[in-house]
Amino acid sequence: MVLAAPLGPARFAALRGVVWALCLFPLARLVWLAAFGGLGANPIEFVSRYTGTWTLVALVLTLSITPLRQLTGWVELIRLRRLVGLFAFFYASLHFLNWIAVDQFFDWPAMLKDIAKRPFITVGFAAFVLLIPLAMTSTDAARRRLKRNWSRLHTLVYAVPVLGVLHYWWLVKQGVQTPLPLTVAVALVLGWRLLMWTRTR
Numbered sequence: 001m002v003l004a005a006p007l008g009p010a011r012f013a014a015l016r017g018v019v020w021a022l023c024l025f026p027l028a029r030l031v032w033l034a035a036f037g038g039l040g041a042n043p044i045e046f047v048s049r050y051t052g053t054w055t056l057v058a059l060v061l062t063l064s065i066t067p068l069r070q071l072t073g074w075v076e077l078i079r080l081r082r083l084v085g086l087f088a089f090f091y092a093s094l095h096f097l098n099w100i101a102v103d104q105f106f107d108w109p110a111m112l113k114d115i116a117k118r119p120f121i122t123v124g125f126a127a128f129v130l131l132i133p134l135a136m137t138s139t140d141a142a143r144r145r146l147k148r149n150w151s152r153l154h155t156l157v158y159a160v161p162v163l164g165v166l167h168y169w170w171l172v173k174q175g176v177q178t179p180l181p182l183t184v185a186v187a188l189v190l191g192w193r194l195l196m197w198t199r200t201r
């Protein structure tokens with residue numbers, strides 16, 4: 001392990017600014033595409049796919065921070081994990097809202113039917129529901145209040161990308177391999193944790 005030197009408050013604040021900008025970039029691009037007619041022939045599907053993909057990407061990035069910290073010894077990295085994780089929740093919320101408002105027109109009975117009947121919706125919904133308590137307890141105050149239960153609760157974060165990947169494979173047509181790169185990425189970040197866990201035991 002290489003021990004990286006701390007950046008210092010000013011440089012760390014600059015790095016934080018860069019991470020904010022990178023996390024906001026997909027949103028800015030979506031707004032740009034919407035404003036200039038770049039959402040294609042089926043804008044609902046475009047937004048659904050776009051926000052779904054970015055949710056999964058942000059989840060993978062969140063889960064990459066611990067392995068990166070362990071590999072580089074750069075402890076400050078961990079202070080960026082909450083930020084990226086909250087962006088994953090933000091894109092998941094946009095994805096879900098697009099489905100509720102634009103795809104389903106707030107037709108609650110139809111939505112409940114869809115969640116119960118279409119397995120890919122059931123799994124996506126389960127992933128979103130699991131993200132809610134994680135986002136709600138992401139503050140320092142919640143961490144202090146929950147003590148050891150905080151870590152227990154936050155192990156749920158490993159289930160979310162697994163459900164996300166399952167959701168993705170379920171919704172693509174047979175033979176389509178587009179979920180593969182993100183599936184490999186999820187397997188790598190979770191595989192690393194499994195390796196570390198077996199080593200410490």
Ligand code: HEM
Binds near residue numbers: 165171
């Ligand atoms: C953490 C939660 C979720 C993740 C990670 C996720 C991820 C994804 C991904 C990666 C895609 C496909 C993108 C592509 O084709 O390029 C997608 C599509 C989609 N998701 Fe989700 N999703 C989540 C939650 C949900 C929820 C809660 C719903 C609705 C209840 C939902 C409904 C849909 C729909 C309707 C599509 C588009 C299907 C199509 O027309 O091709 N997802 N999602």
